Amino acid sequence: MLEIIPVTALKDNYIWLLENKINQHAVIVDPSEHEPVLESIKTRGLIPVAILITHHHWDHVGGIGGLTNEYDIPVYTPKNEVVKGSTNPVGEGDIINLSELSLNISILDVPGHTSGAVAYYTENMVFSGDTLFTAGCGRLFEGSPKEMYRSLMKIKGFPDDTLIYCGHEYTISNLKFASIVEKNNESIKKRLDMALQTRELNQPTVPANLEIEKQTNPFLRCEEKSVINAASTWAGRILNNPVEVFATIRSWKDSI
Numbered sequence: 078m079l080e081i082i083p084v085t086a087l088k089d090n091y092i093w094l095l096e097n098k099i100n101q102h103a104v105i106v107d108p109s110e111h112e113p114v115l116e117s118i119k120t121r122g123l124i125p126v127a128i129l130i131t132h133h134h135w136d137h138v139g140g141i142g143g144l145t146n147e148y149d150i151p152v153y154t155p156k157n158e159v160v161k162g163s164t165n166p167v168g169e170g171d172i173i174n175l176s177e178l179s180l181n182i183s184i185l186d187v188p189g190h191t192s193g194a195v196a197y198y199t200e201n202m203v204f205s206g207d208t209l210f211t212a213g214c215g216r217l218f219e220g221s222p223k224e225m226y227r228s229l230m231k232i233k234g235f236p237d238d239t240l241i242y243c244g245h246e247y248t249i250s251n252l253k254f255a256s257i258v259e260k261n262n263e264s265i266k267k268r269l270d271m272a273l274q275t276r277e278l279n280q281p282t283v284p285a286n287l288e289i290e291k292q293t294n295p296f297l298r299c300e301e302k303s304v305i306n307a308a309s310t311w312a313g314r315i316l317n318n319p320v321e322v323f324a325t326i327r328s329w330k331d332s333i
Contacts, residue, residue: 111143189225
């Protein structure tokens with residue numbers, strides 16, 4: 078029996094703990110800090126067995142050293158990035174067998190936010206780091222719009238009930254932008270209202286399933302006429318393909 082536990086860190090980061098409720102073994106995803114993770118581990122009586130890293134940014138790797146000082150466990154990191162403390166570089170096509178949690182985790186290369194970012198997929202869950210956010214996507218710090226769009230399309234290809242576990246609580250700001258791009262999208266309006274209520278209760282809006290992402294996330298909707306028209310208006314020219322549309326709305330959001 079698997080439970081996914083959000084551990085809040087820094088300003089708006091999520092560190093994810095995957096816990097086997099039967100034997101208390103756990104996997105840690107993107108530890109930005111070690112202190113809140115250690116507190117959760119000790120409070121719950123967990124036994125860490127691995128750390129999974131999606132990309133090299135400091136706010137996803139800062140806790141590795143503090144955790145590996147306490148626990149001698151493997152650290153899985155993108156093979157195309159340098160991450161201090163890495164023991165097991167991984168890339169697309171690799172599978173991590175975590176027998177303690179009865180999980181096989183598939184690796185996807187998802188460059189865009191960084192040049193070598195990866196995502197971890199298992200049991201209709203994807204840990205997407207800063208590639209796909211709830212209702213948004215990451216900035217393009219190292220990759221190209223074409224790379225990022227392809228990465229998002231990989232994730233979009235999963236079943237609709239796939240849960241998106243991303244690295245930050247950005248849902249409200251992302252939905253506010255989405256409502257600018259698609260002013261008449263009722264699904265966005267409803268989701269924004271729900272997200273505001275959720276955050277008023279100090280609850281996470283993450284995860285979200287892929288079905289609602291396809292309805293409300295403009296970065297997954299670059300082939301929709303409403304998004305194409307909005308992007309073309311903002312760009313001041315007719316856009317002819319989804320990558321152009323994606324690059325335009327990413328620049329648009331960056332400018333706000």
